[in-house]
Amino acid sequence: MRRIWRYAAPAAALAVLGMAVAVKAQDAPGGGPSNVQVSDEGKLVYEQICQACHMADAKGGGGAGAAIPALANNPNLAKPEFMIEILQKGRGGMPWFTDMLTPAQMAAVITYVRSHFNSYPDPVTEADVKRFAAGAGHKPDCNCAQ
Amino acid sequence: MTEMNEPTRRELFSLIGKAGGAIAMYQAMTALGHAAETQFTGPPKLSPARKGGSVLVLGAGLAGMVAAYELSRAGYKVTVLEYQDRPGGRNYSVRGGDKIVEVGGVTQTVGFAPGNYLNPGPWRIPHHHRSLLYYCRLFGVELEPFIQMNHNSFVHNSKAFGGKPQRYKELAVDFKGHVSDLLGKALNAGALDARVGKEDKEKLLEALRSWGVLDKDMAYTSSLRVSGQRGYDKAPGGGVDGAPTPSKINSLSDILDARVWDQMSFYFNYVMQTTMFQPKGGMDMIGKAFAKQLGKAIRLNTKVTKVAQDDTGVTASWEDVVTGQKSETKADWCVCTIPLPVANQLDLQVSPALKAAMKAVGYSTQCKIGLEMRSRFWEENYSIYGGHSFTDQTIGLISYPNNNMHKDGPAVLLGAFASDARGLMLAGMTPEQRIETALAQGSVFHPEEYRREFLNGASVAWSRIPWILGCTSRWTEENRSAHYQNLVALDGRFVLAGEHASYYGGWMEGSLLSGLDAITRIHQRANVA
Incomplete structure (x- = not known):
């Protein structure tokens, strides 16, 4: 919704x-x-939320010996779970988005980023996100496993 | 008259402590006005450092500079390495001629008139942030009041009053009036008799009548008395036509749509309560004052790439970003205050537990926009002197300058202070789009003047600031219980400090308290080692 x-x-x-x-x-x-x-459309979610850090071209960037990672041409994204996990738990300076995006919005933006900035056309669904969120080992708001 | 031999406060606390334990003593101290403020009890009293003792501080923000200052005082040889071409970190003000360079290279050149500024990071200082106030006083940083609460500023909710902003005082007075009216009716109907005894009921009804400004029938209605709080249609005057006329109250339903309780509760927050302060001339006066004390101990334009440590000391590898020179600095100990989104990606020789802790902290993003206006129309036309007008639009609020009131000449208005999704939305825009958004949305408050008086603007979107890649640390109870102690622990000869290593995340007070705590522990360890 x-x-x-x-x-x-x-x-x-x-x-x-x-x-x-x-x-x-x-x-x-x-x-x-x-x-x-926040829109339900993957492209718009990207523009409203993600590009604040990952930039409009999804190439990230930085300067002080550190950078926000590129999402474009990123082989980590081959696995659909990769982005689901990070949106759920955060990683490094990136916060979790469980309090900002619905599972449907997460699915939409993951599908957009994987297909538009990479060549992984298979969609990620709301059910995929929910399944991961409910999955064993997930600790909300705590990327403790790293 | 009987003369009682009153115990001194100290004796009293001691008595209470013996009778009721530490918690009772703490509560008693709190009730008498002690112990409730930050954990600052004065600068650390470090015994003289061992001869030749040295500390390397990474980052010349407030945490790093307070650490360096107090360590130097204790006799340590201190070197501070700073990536930027200025000290201060997020203690930062932008002025005319300054360049704001974002990730990707987009650069704004600020066009503000001399003397005008924007505080993109911290901008208000609570009266109970004792360590910050202590160092301001110590270094002669002049503070002036920050107008936090303004009853005459606006509240805009796009779903209430047809989208027309309302004065805070009208909404807030109406809210408490209607709530008092309803609670009084519930009490008088006996609906709360099971909870409120007869005597308390009478007192409470009296309180509601007075606090809610209710009429003789315990109803909240339009009257001159109510106008004495929410304002009049025609204000009291002098002479033949001096009689005021009352204003008309809003309905409960309209007030609920406006959600004014959000603003009312906001002002109750401990860190948001008056009195608040700001340094005269810009927030960075504090960082500059620290830097002046440290002098040549700070090396600017220095990008740290690696920190190694062994039993004897630490070695930081760095590169001068201007000359390209590469070198190393050695010391006995290292205090690293580099913001975690950057520090995470450096080659640090620290324990896995510390690395995990550093990665567990997310950073929020905020965006602030400064708009320079030709005149102070909010003062002349709206009687608004400092304070904030809130909106449910992306910009979050606009905030009026606290300095130079009643004067001519251009002034800088805070045109947006957005966090969470709103902060991300503004940050994802180009600087030009941000200004346009701020003008379009801020016009709701001052439609006649906003675009007409606009001269120029500047924005700082923290997620795109290369030296931090975010704004402030975000802890949850879960990651704090899993990681906080690991984050602040001395890791061999290396320790973190900064707002992220405190329970005052995002406040300068947290940076200072964290820096002081880190060096106190280093000093203790150094004297044992």
């Missing part, structure tokens, strides 16, 4: 969002939830 943060998000997701606002200690704009919608 389309996540409209303010009105249409499932109650559980709203509760999580509310909690995140309440316990967040860092400086933040404050105010209330946003009316801003």
